Amino acid sequence: MSVVRSTVTGCGSFLPDNVLTNDDLARQVDTSDEWIVQRTGIKQRHVAAEGQVTSDLALEAAQRALENAGRKAEDIDTIILATATPDNTFPATSVTVQAKLGITHGFAFDVQAVCSGFVYAMTTADAYIRSGISERCLVIGAETFSRILDWEDRTTCVLFGDGAGAVVLEKTEGSGTNADRGVLTSHLRSDGRHKDKLFVDGGPSSTQTVGHLRMEGREVFKHAVGMITDVIEDAYEATGLSSEDLDWFVPHQANKRIIDASAKKLGIAPEKVVTTVQLHGNTSAASIPLALDTALKDGRVKNNDLVMLEAMGGGFTWGSVLLRW
Ligand code: UT7
Numbered sequence: 414m415s416v417v418r419s420t421v422t423g424c425g426s427f428l429p430d431n432v433l434t435n436d437d438l439a440r441q442v443d444t445s446d447e448w449i450v451q452r453t454g455i456k457q458r459h460v461a462a463e464g465q466v467t468s469d470l471a472l473e474a475a476q477r478a479l480e481n482a483g484r485k486a487e488d489i490d491t492i493i494l495a496t497a498t499p500d501n502t503f504p505a506t507s508v509t510v511q512a513k514l515g516i517t518h519g520f521a522f523d524v525q526a527v528c529s530g531f532v533y534a535m536t537t538a539d540a541y542i543r544s545g546i547s548e549r550c551l552v553i554g555a556e557t558f559s560r561i562l563d564w565e566d567r568t569t570c571v572l573f574g575d576g577a578g579a580v581v582l583e584k585t586e587g588s589g590t591n592a593d594r595g596v597l598t599s600h601l602r603s604d605g606r607h608k609d610k611l612f613v614d615g616g617p618s619s620t621q622t623v624g625h626l627r628m629e630g631r632e633v634f635k636h637a638v639g640m641i642t643d644v645i646e647d648a649y650e651a652t653g654l655s656s657e658d659l660d661w662f663v664p665h666q667a668n669k670r671i672i673d674a675s676a677k678k679l680g681i682a683p684e685k686v687v688t689t690v691q692l693h694g695n696t697s698a699a700s701i702p703l704a705l706d707t708a709l710k711d712g713r714v715k716n717n718d719l720v721m722l723e724a725m726g727g728g729f730t731w732g733s734v735l736l737r738w
Pocket of ligand 1: 571
């Protein structure tokens with residue numbers, strides 16, 4: 414039986430030049446390289462230059478993804494950009510990227526699911542492709558979290574970074590089995606009862622300010638591993654696949670301890686885990702495509718590999734996408 418699948422045909426990423434190390438931060442707030450590395454695994458993060466906005470990072474990542482896919486901008490009919498740090502309250506940052514790419518057909522919109530944004534955007538693009546609305550999507554995760562951090566709050570400012578990643582997701586034909594390339598299954602969840610555990614204390618309708626990120630880190634940590642493993646088990650149940658079948662586990666990069674504990678609980682071998690949090694910090698919606706691009710460019714992820722993506726973040730939102738590359 415022939416079925417429609419959505420297959421990744423190209424990937425790209427972009428990081429701003431400016432690198433902020435843990436030692437740099439220790440000169441600004443009461444922290445240390447030792448504390449940050451021990452609690453999070455993070456050693457450095459990238460920070461956007463003055464005037465460099467989310468759409469600038471997104472555009473670079475999108476252009477690299479298009480090049481990697483051997484596609485031109487005009488081949489794209491849909492842009493879905495996941496971000497919690499848009500250039501402006503509106504219009505959507507994706508339409509700025511659309512204009513900068515010179516695309517005047519199709520449509521573009523943003524997805525807001527904070528750190529789970531890329532998983533939500535991939536799931537949305539896959540659904541649009543399988544329903545016949547779209548044929549070739551640019552799925553982007555791009556963030557400038559440096560703009561919403563309270564740089565005097567050591568409990569949050571050491572954790573996040575800026576960056577962008579993108580994939581080209583295209584309509585392909587499959588046989589309807591797990592051997593197909595493309596997205597095999599995806600599972601999204603949210604539970605707004607947790608919205609005050611990780612939020613931004615401003616917004617157009619409430620304070621008319623942008624606000625700063627606030628987090629009860631220990632509370633987020635407490636829920637993270639259980640939520641992540643739940644949606645991955647949903648993917649296993651839907652496909653009959655298991656951790657042993659995975660070639661790569663590409664989790665949202667928030668904290669090495671959360672990544673390691675999730676992999677351990679699921680029985681995923683450490684050598685299958687792609688970890689970039691040490692270099693990028695938590696780049697929210699950008700972290701998964703940044704990690705994917707790293708593992709693609711260093712030769713780890715290859716065509717036909719089975720790849721599990723997962724994320725959990727503010728809301729809480731969480732989700733998994735299982736795909737064959
Ligand atoms: O993308 C998804 C969203 N985010 C996350 O997934 C983050 C989830 N949470 C975490 O990763 C961890 O909870 C943190 C890394 C944020 C914190 O690690 P923790 O082991 O949960 O530490 P803690 O919050 O329990 O704090 C331990 C101590 C506290 O001091 P006292 O009360 O024990 O005296 C903090 O004040 O560490 C102190 N502390 C710091 N010390 C040095 C907090 N931040 C820092 C810091 N440097 N930057």
